[in-house]
Amino acid sequence: MVHHKTAARIDSIGITASTLCAIHCAVVPLIFTSLPLIGLGFLASPLVEWGMIIFALMIGLYSIGLSYLRTHRRPLPVVLLVMGFAIIMLGHLFLSGLIEGFIVPAGGLMIAASHLVNYRSVVASTESLSLKS
Numbered sequence: 001m002v003h004h005k006t007a008a009r010i011d012s013i014g015i016t017a018s019t020l021c022a023i024h025c026a027v028v029p030l031i032f033t034s035l036p037l038i039g040l041g042f043l044a045s046p047l048v049e050w051g052m053i054i055f056a057l058m059i060g061l062y063s064i065g066l067s068y069l070r071t072h073r074r075p076l077p078v079v080l081l082v083m084g085f086a087i088i089m090l091g092h093l094f095l096s097g098l099i100e101g102f103i104v105p106a107g108g109l110m111i112a113a114s115h116l117v118n119y120r121s122v123v124a125s126t127e128s129l130s131l132k133s
Helices: 002-031 046-072 076-094 099-133
Strands: none
Touching: 002 046, 002 076, 002 099, 046 076, 046 099, 076 099
16 A cells, blocks of 8 residues: 555656656747746756656656556556657657657657556556455
């Protein structure tokens, strides 16, 4: 039961981080030239982008990995997580311009979806275990 509560908190953080990453990737290219004027030029830095990606990756691996191993054994959250990061990496490394602005946020939203599916899988597994007891 403790893992269920911890997993829910971590998935909430993962959903928030991934959604913020997707918003960041979608909005920054649109307002790129205005950011320095309002004191937010650092948001367009590659260091910030890679930091967000690594942060979301660490949360995803921890949350979804532990939930998969300890609770539900359902591959869908893992598959969505891997696909989301693959899309982000594809977008950052091989695409540019407008197409990158659509592809990378889609990867971030897929990561957020992986946390949501993971959360629901943990709840469903926990409920089924409590019904068996």
